[in-house]
Structures are given as structure tokens and as C-alpha cells.
Amino acid sequence: MRLEPLAALSRVDWGIMKGLSAKCSRAGRVLGAWVVLVGILLADKANAQDVAHPDIPDTLQQRIAACTACHGVHGEGTPESGFFPRLAGKPAGYLARQLKDFQDGLRKYGPMEYTVKQLSPAYMHEIAEYFAAQDVPYVRSPVPNVSTQLRQRGEMLVTHGDPSRQIPPCAACHGSQLTGVQPNIPGLVGLPYDYISSQLGSWRTKTRSTVAPDCMSEIANRLSDSDITAVSAWLASRELPADMHAQAPDTVTPPLHCGVLSDKGDGA
């Protein structure tokens, strides 16, 4: 707060400075410089009298400023742009796995890889638990206009899959309400269109992968480009269920072998 006089002074000085230098007045500039200097000295003096710092709270939230700067204090993400994903309420096992995958270079995104590089498994789990426990409202994101046909195709893929191409329905793993399953499977509703489609794309380009067998990579590679658009648009436009929490553990039987689920499932 007490730096404000300095900022205010500098702003005023700049007004003066611009006017003066426009007239090429050397004396004016010297005077201006002195005013700035005196301003800085005064501000310095004010600083010296300050309590050096506010108390820094000993909370996890304070410690993880590197995470919350982009993902939000409660992990709400940036639903408007879809760029920084929501973390709030996602199952803790899933979130911890993502941190580990960034650390191991299985998920590729430089800033995330750099941030998590030195974190211990214990600290990553603690951070994952923090975001998993956040309960903040979902904000709808813009959905592109797609044809009725494409929307129907999306609904078909999500709820029934496409057996002719060995594509299981999303709901088979992500829960009957598509809100995820504890502790390792994330929900798919309430996510922005751009986020879903870019993740499906990332599985195909290998910028997102996970421990083998990587079932989501297999599924993403069985989807056509228009299937990705269809699924993403249908999921992003779906009305949110009243209860957005993930289903209880062990309530689904995944149709594929998945490394992230300790290879449960009965084959594909």
C-alpha cells in the first residue's frame, strides 16, 4: 500500500516529463529527474518504516502459488478459454497421476514439466488431494455449432460406443453420469469443448500418454477426426447432473486394459 505515493508521483512526473521533453527543455528534464529522485528517496524512507512483510500463511494454498496462478485458487481453471483445465473436484488419484506423468515426460507441456520436476510423490499427492477436495460451481464454456447429425453421433459414441470400430462407450469407464469414478477416473462433463478435443488430439500425437497399457491412447486412435468433434461437442453441451461428484470406487468394469487402473478389466 505504501508504495502508492511513489507510483502516483512517478505517474504525475511522467506527465510533466513528457510535456517538458517535447519542448526539449534540458532544465525541465533535470528538474523532472530531481522530482523523481526525491520521490524515490521519500518512498524509500516510507518503506523503511514499513512492517517488512505481511504474515505468510502456513497453508498449502499459499505454498502452491505456482499451481493456482494458472489453475485458480480453488482449481477452477479458465472455463472461458478452456486453456488451463479445471482441477477442482477431479479424483485425487487421477490428479496425482497427471503430475507424475508430467514429471516423467509422458505428458508434454514445458511449463508443467518444469514446475513439477523436483516434487516428491508425497507432496504431489498432497497437492492432488487439495484440488480434489475443492467444491466450486461449474461454469459453462462456449460450444461450437455442430450439425444435428454430428451431435447424434457424439451421443451415440458416448453412450453406446461404436462396436464396429471397437470403440467402447465413454460411460463404460467414466461413470453412468460421466462424472468420473473414484479414485482414478476423471469426469467428462462440465469440461470445455476445446479442452476435450485437444486432449483426444494429444493422445494421438503422443503429447499426452500414460503408463502402459495406455487405453485412452488406443481409443483416441480409433476415433476419426469428426468423431472427436462429435464427442467433444456433445460432452461440452450436456446439461450438468445435479450431483457432479465422481462415483464410488469399483463401480465400473473397464472394457480395456488400462495401466492407470493397475491393469484391471477383462480384455479388449
Added chain:
Amino acid sequence: MKRMTIAVIVLLLIAGGWWLFRAETRQPVSPSASKVDGATLKDPALIAKGHYLAIVGDCASCHTAQGGERYAGGRVLPTPFGSIPSPNITPDHGTGLGEWSFEDFWQALHSGKGRHGEFLYPVFSYTSFTKVTREDALAIFAYLQSLAPVRAPAQAPELEFPYSVRTSLKAWRALYFREGEFQRDASKSDAWNRGAYLVQGLGHCNECHAARDSLGGQQGSASLAGGQIPAQNWYAPDLSMQANGGLAGWSEQDIVDLLKTGQSTRGTAFGPMAEVVAESTQHMHEDDLRAIATYLQSLPPRPAAVVATSELDTRAILAQGAKVYAQRCADCHGKDGNGVAGIYPPLNGNSSVNEPTGINATRVVVLGGFAPVTEGNPRPYSMPPFAQQLSDADVAAVVSYIRRSWSNKASIVMERDVVKYRHTPID
């Protein structure tokens, strides 16, 4: 007469070429023919000692790929001459050190040559490792041979010509490499000698903390006087603790704290040093850390830095920097730039803020990040990355501001520098 001169020059060139490009070969020593018998290498005490020394030397950092098996190699090390992947040093037959004898290992560590006598690229820091004693090298070899073998074939280096021709290293070695074990200085204490041995040898601190010339050599640079790490774009600060040194004002305890926990009252490790602390120094014995501090205290004072007075009008940029600082930085680092002890590092008098290039402060503002996780600081605080929130101009302004505020008198940073360092690949 003229003909004679030309003939002499041509002969000299041929001789020089022969000297330079004649491949040196050596017959590998098989483990069965080694003077070190198998039982010695299986001695648990020797293996335990080697384990500790491998941590001190931070071998795993370079010899482990991201997410890969420890010591199985594959981390690609960027250099200005091309990329060099580290080799597998687990005892796998065929892809690792399975067929190596101690004589082969010693030749690599001490002389910078492979099993067959081929020159090794100095990205493997044998310029420092040559100082390691034979005893310590044997312990490290015994430890590496005790690891579970991992099958991981070597990848080929991707180097530009002429660096791709290994024999060209002969000239490099003649210029920059002096082979020889560490020699004790009897006039100094045991702690000083131990510290000097660790810093100059196995710890290979000088490989980052001294400037490199255009050929990647360090012959002309003052030892541990700081330098830019080529290709990675970080600045490893001067380590002198005396007048004008990068660590002037640091106490022995500050050095020990930083190496042990990742932070001290004077600064926090980040970037490549965070990795060194996490993987290596936090696991070192207290007396070894104190020995390092003892040795660093003996580094000479440095000449006062001359900061070129800018011909630009810097008032606007500093005023803008003050504004950004008040909004984004002061809550944690304090208006006085002194940080919060044990939580946020001071910027005032911080060697990484004041280093000559401004790279470190610029990249830390852009990247943010956590202090290293260590046993002494298992849940570190962190700094937000400002890459998405601050423009290049604002980053330049706030970095210039912190480099010229309080007791800091470093040069300002230009927007064009921020553009460059914002996009340095992260590794």
C-alpha cells in the same frame, strides 16, 4: 629459398594433420584380465562408499532420461555443438558397462577416453573427474557394477561437423584438458583439502560455475567465477564469498543450508541447481558440506563489476518496474526486497538477481516454480509463473527494477532479452 619454406609448411601441415586425425586405439581390458578381482568389486563396504560418491558426483542426473531407469542413460544434453545423449552405465552386457573392467572405467573418468581409446566428448566432465582419486573411482565402479543391469542401447550424438569427428577432440584436449589427480596442499587444513577435492573433482562445480569460450573450453576463465551455461541459458553465479564475489556476505552456514535444504537466508536454488540439490547435495554428509564451505571461503576476492551506464533513458522502465513489483512481487519478497526468512528468498543482494546477464531473474519471473523438495524442506513454497500474465516489456521492467533497487546495482534488462529467454526450451 621460397620453395624450401613452402615445402616446410606443407610438411608441417601434413604432420599436424597426422597428429590431429590419427585415431588412437586401445585394447579394452576384460574383467577377467583386470588387476581388480571380482571379490573386491563385491565388497559391500566399497559398494556403499561408491553409492555415496556417485551421489556426490550426481552421476544419475545426466545418466538418467526423464522418467527413465536410473543410470540407464538417454538424457539428451544440449550443447552449442549439438546434442549428446548420455550412455547407459548400468552393468548390462552389450548396452551398458557389463564388459568393462576397472581399468576401462578409470581410463574414461581419468583420461576422458572410451574403452577402445576413443576420445569422449567433454560434456562428460572428465576435465573435473580427472582429479578423482583411484580409490574413489574404484568405489564408484564397484557401486555401478552392483546395480541391476538395464538394457538400453546408446543413442548416437547429433553433432555438427567438425565436432562429429571424435579425433577433432585431440586439439580440444590439447587446449583445455590437463590430466591429473587432485594434489593435496599440505599448508591447508584437512577440511579445505576435502572441500577443494569435492568442488574441483567429483562435484564438478566448475563445469557450470565458470565461463566457457566459443569452443566450450574454460582455460581462460577464473575458477568458479561464474558463467552462462551454454544452450541451457541459465547463469551459474560466481562462488567467491569475499569482496565483490557472488556469495559475498554468505556465511558458512548459508552455504551448508542451501546445499542441504535447497534454501538459505541469502537465496534459494532453482533451475539446474535445484536438481543438483535434490539429487545430490541434500544427501551429502554434514562434514563434507562444511568442507565445501571452507574451501569456497578461500576463493579470492573479485574485481568490482563495472556496469555500463546505459545511454537509454531508464527512468520510464524503472517506474513501470516499480509498479509491477508492487502489484506482483512485494507481497512475498517484501517492499524492501528482503524476502521472508525460510519461505521466500531475498532479492536484495541476491547473487542470482545481480549476475551479469539478467538471465536468471528473467527466467524465474517467466517460469516461477518450487524451491527444491528436500528432507529439510519437504513442502516448499513456490512462485507463480508470470509467462501468461506479464508482457515482455513488463518482465523487462520488473527485472530491471529489482536489479537496480535496494543495494542492487546490476544492469537493466531489455525487452529483446526477455523475448529470447522466454522461449528457451525447458530442461
